Amino acid sequence: MTQSLAVDVHGLTKNFASTRALDGLDLRVATGSVAGFLGPNGSGKSTTIRILLGLLRADGGTATMLGGDPWRDAVDLHRRVAYVAGDVTLWPNLTGGQAIDILGALRGDVDRGRIDRFLQLFDLDPTKKARSYSKGNRQKVGLVAAFASRAELLILDEPTNGLDPLMEGVFTDCVSEAKAEGRSVLLSSHIFAEVEKLCDTVTIIRDGRTVESGTLTELRHLQRSTMTVTIDGDSAVLSAVPGVQELTADGQRVSFSVDEGALPDVMRALAPLGPRGLISTPPSLEELFLRHYGLHAEAAEAATRP
Numbered sequence: 001m002t003q004s005l006a007v008d009v010h011g012l013t014k015n016f017a018s019t020r021a022l023d024g025l026d027l028r029v030a031t032g033s034v035a036g037f038l039g040p041n042g043s044g045k046s047t048t049i050r051i052l053l054g055l056l057r058a059d060g061g062t063a064t065m066l067g068g069d070p071w072r073d074a075v076d077l078h079r080r081v082a083y084v085a086g087d088v089t090l091w092p093n094l095t096g097g098q099a100i101d102i103l104g105a106l107r108g109d110v111d112r113g114r115i116d117r118f119l120q121l122f123d124l125d126p127t128k129k130a131r132s133y134s135k136g137n138r139q140k141v142g143l144v145a146a147f148a149s150r151a152e153l154l155i156l157d158e159p160t161n162g163l164d165p166l167m168e169g170v171f172t173d174c175v176s177e178a179k180a181e182g183r184s185v186l187l188s189s190h191i192f193a194e195v196e197k198l199c200d201t202v203t204i205i206r207d208g209r210t211v212e213s214g215t216l217t218e219l220r221h222l223q224r225s226t227m228t229v230t231i232d233g234d235s236a237v238l239s240a241v242p243g244v245q246e247l248t249a250d251g252q253r254v255s256f257s258v259d260e261g262a263l264p265d266v267m268r269a270l271a272p273l274g275p276r277g278l279i280s281t282p283p284s285l286e287e288l289f290l291r292h293y294g295l296h297a298e299a300a301e302a303a304t305r306p
Contacts, residue, residue, distance in 0.1 A: 026210045039205040142159070231275050
C-alpha cells in the first residue's frame with residue numbers, strides 16, 4: 001500500500017532573472033513522519049519553503065501540500081499548516097500571548113489548555129511585549145503557536161535558532177510528540193544532531209537539486225564506516241582487501257574505513273588475526289553531508305585549474 005504524502009514536490013524549478021534557484025528539485029514528506037531538509041545557504045531551501053507556503057509561484061515542476069496546490073489553495077492550506085521561521089518577527093506592541101492567540105485564530109484552532117501547556121514547557125512569559133523579547137523568546141512564541149495548534153503539517157525552518165540547549169531538548173520532545181499525534185514535520189536545520197535524532201528521512205540539496213534522499217540507514221549504505229580493532233597479526237593483510245581505505249596502525253591497534261559491501265571480506269581477513277575490541281562506527285549525518293559537499297568542492301576546484 002502506497003504511503004500518503006503531506007508534501008510531494010517533483011522537478012521543481014524557479015528562476016530569479018538569470019539565477020536558477022531551483023533546478024528540478026524533488027522533496028517528499030510522508031504523512032505522519034519527520035523529514036529533514038538539508039543544504040548550505042543558497043542551495044534553494046528557503047525558495048522551496050516559500051513556494052510551499054504560497055509566497056512564490058514555481059516556474060516548472062509540480063508541488064502539492066496536504067493534497068492541495070500551494071499557490072491556488074493557499075488560504076485553505078494555511079489553516080492546516082504551521083510555519084516557524086529561523087528569525088520570528090512579531091508585532092512589537094503586542095504581548096507574546098496576544099501574538100499566539102492571533103496566530104491560532106487565523107487557523108481557527110485556539111486551545112487554551114494546549115497553549116498554557118506549551119508556554120510552561122518553553123518557560124515563556126506571555127505577558128511581556130514582543131519588543132522586550134530576546135531572539136530566543138521570539139522563537140519560543142513561534143514554536144508555542146505551532147505546537148499548540150492542531151496543524152496537520154509543521155514547516156520548521158531553523159526553528160531552534162537562538163534557543164539555549166535546554167530549550168533545544170524541549171523542542172526535540174515536542175517534535176516527537178507531534179509525530180506521535182500523526183502530524184507531519186518538514187524540518188530544515190543546520191544542527192545535524194537534531195536532524196539525526198528526529199528525522200525519519202533526510203533530503204540533501206545542492207544548487208537547487210536533490211542530491212541525496214532517503215532514510216539515514218539508506219544514506220549510510222552509500223558511504224564508508226570506520227572500524228577500529230586490536231589484532232595480533234600483520235595489518236598489511238587488511239590493506240589488500242578491496243574496499244579498505246585509510247588504514248593506520250598504532251602497534252596492535254588498527255583503524256580503517258571500509259565500504260559497506262566489503263564488510264564480509266574484512267571479517268574473513270580479520271578472523272585469523274585474533275581480533276579484539278572491534279568497534280564499527282557508521283558515518284554521522286554531518287559526515288555524510290560534509291563528505292558530499294567536500295567532494296563537490298574538490299571537483300569544482302579541479303575544474304577551474306588550468
